Amino acid sequence: MQLQARDFPQNARAALGEERLQRALSRAPSGFALKRAIAVERLPEFESLRERGRAIKDETLAHLDFYLERYEENVVASGGKVHWAKTAEEARQAVLRICRSVGAKSVTKGKSMVGEEVGLNACLEANGITPIETDLGEYIIQLRGEPPSHIIAPAIHLVKEDVAESFRRAHDRLDAARSLEEVRQLCAEARAVLRPLFLAADVGITGANFLVAETGSSIIVTNEGNGDLTQLLPRVHIVMASLEKVVPTLEDAATLLRLLARSASGQEFSAYTTLSTGPRRAGDEDGPEEYHVILLDNGRSALLGGEFQDMLRCIRCAACLNHCPVYGAVGGHAYGSVYPGPMGAVLSPALFGLEGSAHLPNASTFCGRCESVCPVKIPLPKMMRHWREREFERRLGPRPYRVGLQLWAFLALRPALYHAVFGLLARLLGWAGAGRGRFRALPFLSGWTGARDMPAPEGKTFHRLWTERRRAR
Amino acid sequence: MSEARDEILGAIRRALKRGPLAGAAAAELSERLARHPRNLIPARATALDDESRIDLFVRMAEEADATVARVDNLAAVPAAVAQYLAGQNLAPEAAIGGLDDIPWGETPLLLLKRGPAAPEDAVGLAPAFAAIAESGTLMLVSGKDTPTSLNFLPDTHIVVLRREEVVASYEDGFDRLRAAAAETGEWPRTINFITGPSRTGDIEQKIELGAHGPRRLHIVLVAGRENG
Numbered sequence: 232m233q234l235q236a237r238d239f240p241q242n243a244r245a246a247l248g249e250e251r252l253q254r255a256l257s258r259a260p261s262g263f264a265l266k267r268a269i270a271v272e273r274l275p276e277f278e279s280l281r282e283r284g285r286a287i288k289d290e291t292l293a294h295l296d297f298y299l300e301r302y303e304e305n306v307v308a309s310g311g312k313v314h315w316a317k318t319a320e321e322a323r324q325a326v327l328r329i330c331r332s333v334g335a336k337s338v339t340k341g342k343s344m345v346g347e348e349v350g351l352n353a354c355l356e357a358n359g360i361t362p363i364e365t366d367l368g369e370y371i372i373q374l375r376g377e378p379p380s381h382i383i384a385p386a387i388h389l390v391k392e393d394v395a396e397s398f399r400r401a402h403d404r405l406d407a408a409r410s411l412e413e414v415r416q417l418c419a420e421a422r423a424v425l426r427p428l429f430l431a432a433d434v435g436i437t438g439a440n441f442l443v444a445e446t447g448s449s450i451i452v453t454n455e456g457n458g459d460l461t462q463l464l465p466r467v468h469i470v471m472a473s474l475e476k477v478v479p480t481l482e483d484a485a486t487l488l489r490l491l492a493r494s495a496s497g498q499e500f501s502a503y504t505t506l507s508t509g510p511r512r513a514g515d516e517d518g519p520e521e522y523h524v525i526l527l528d529n530g531r532s533a534l535l536g537g538e539f540q541d542m543l544r545c546i547r548c549a550a551c552l553n554h555c556p557v558y559g560a561v562g563g564h565a566y567g568s569v570y571p572g573p574m575g576a577v578l579s580p581a582l583f584g585l586e587g588s589a590h591l592p593n594a595s596t597f598c599g600r601c602e603s604v605c606p607v608k609i610p611l612p613k614m615m616r617h618w619r620e621r622e623f624e625r626r627l628g629p630r631p632y633r634v635g636l637q638l639w640a641f642l643a644l645r646p647a648l649y650h651a652v653f654g655l656l657a658r659l660l661g662w663a664g665a666g667r668g669r670f671r672a673l674p675f676l677s678g679w680t681g682a683r684d685m686p687a688p689e690g691k692t693f694h695r696l697w698t699e700r701r702r703a704r
Numbered sequence: 705m706s707e708a709r710d711e712i713l714g715a716i717r718r719a720l721k722r723g724p725l726a727g728a729a730a731a732e733l734s735e736r737l738a739r740h741p742r743n744l745i746p747a748r749a750t751a752l753d754d755e756s757r758i759d760l761f762v763r764m765a766e767e768a769d770a771t772v773a774r775v776d777n778l779a780a781v782p783a784a785v786a787q788y789l790a791g792q793n794l795a796p797e798a799a800i801g802g803l804d805d806i807p808w809g810e811t812p813l814l815l816l817k818r819g820p821a822a823p824e825d826a827v828g829l830a831p832a833f834a835a836i837a838e839s840g841t842l843m844l845v846s847g848k849d850t851p852t853s854l855n856f857l858p859d860t861h862i863v864v865l866r867r868e869e870v871v872a873s874y875e876d877g878f879d880r881l882r883a884a885a886a887e888t889g890e891w892p893r894t895i896n897f898i899t900g901p902s903r904t905g906d907i908e909q910k911i912e913l914g915a916h917g918p919r920r921l922h923i924v925l926v927a928g929r930e931n932g
Binding site for chain 1: 706708709711712713715716717719720721724725730733734736737740741742743744746747748764767768819820823838839840841846847848851852853855856857873874875878890891892893894895896897898899900901902903904905906907908909910912914915916917918
């Protein structure tokens, strides 16, 4: 069922032919991207906020150890507990230990990409604990046994008919004759089915958009209210967060929150932004009795100080996915990684190894839209280029591709030879294609000409024109 | 403490090519946390006088699908709540937190129940701690008399907001909270920033209200200059 990153070319080709997927993807341009543009237009300070957001994250990363220690101190002071996890396995074990300590049978979950990253659901199921995804999109894909295809809209690859089919299969005790034609009916059914599960759960697990060092708080940003019910009703609240989610102060969080909702869904502010600090207080009549934070590294500390450090600024808004022409054409599953799109193309090789994900940094036209909409100005194309360099150095690409690059590099380092060879090639192609003006197919270039014609060269080469123009001056 | 903790912190320091921060460097960061300086705050709400700030709050809250009723004073709140519930065809019952200074007894038709919301409660009635004009956002905090379940379990959420609680920015809200916490000596377990009712766009990016939280958010704004 789950696609692999190493099969990206085949996955992408298959995705282009899937009628329902293409119908779902065709809605995207009028959705997130347009709403973001309108929200940005309304806030004259948006550009300055991006600069400020970038600076906050950079400053935090430069002192990450200090802020994490402070954060932990404040979690403990408010009655919570922090569990440090180097690897996905350590994170899963920490969650299991907590669940077992309270004899948990069912666990509700708010949407958490870190939860997806460590494969938490499979682990819980294997140990006799039922995980219940409560975000509508996550709930739908959990019923379908699929991974999320988008980091903020996990079921964006589906149309309502897909959802209706899944609900009919899963909710088989409900009246089979009921209507599920409208999105409204689907939402109402999910709400009704999930409500008793919220109330019965022993443990609630959420992610975190930010952790605040100053107060020891975790912050979640949602629209449905599912995350809030998840962290409010069960006896135990577990937060799963990666190291780089920490920010120094509430003021810093406020700045990043102004960027997050606008960049993600084009909202001025999401419906619910909630800060949780420790377990319920002595006089409180509701709220969890235990509050745990799993702090996950899983390869992130190794990115500090290197050419991929900037990726740790990411606040998971998904603007880069929403504006990527490649993501828009093939959807998220084709990437075969928990993190798809441009941010995933940079992050996946770092977290899961370049061997399995070497295609992903190549799944880009370098149009640069991802970087231009990134709320914290991550140079995504530059970092994809770094991965491509490493892919070449480590001989991971297909052989013809590597030989071609080597040949080109050999010529490019010898300008006289380069001009001679390409000048000759241009004249030859110009002569061969003079009649039609373009080529339908060329040897070694079927990958390119398979989908479009190659124009025949006309007139002089760029280098010759350049030289002539300089002489003329 | 734990082995993983030491290894992670060690790995971070190795990558950053330095040891643990100490002395002046650590003191500078501690000072930054203690001082919590403000970053850029959009001018949208900060440059306004009281009346315009309240108007902006109302406009932004309505844009986010909340409804707002203005009343002159606290004594008018019970009737406004009863009228709203009648208008929505809802029974005049609510689970309520705080709001002790409102003369509820004078509207005997309203049946109020104190304590956290139960699954069957249709209406939750709660006080705002502050409201953020910039985005039409309510700020509610948990506490002895203000259980968080009132804000999420019932289908209809009614929030009473006083004019002096409407501030420009999230930062203003945090400062109010720091001041309150300094007085009580306790930081609340839960701080809810609420902008409109619950919603989802997870199916075909079509926005539907009332995903898991309240379907309706109604704000009773006590807008008179004298609350009493």
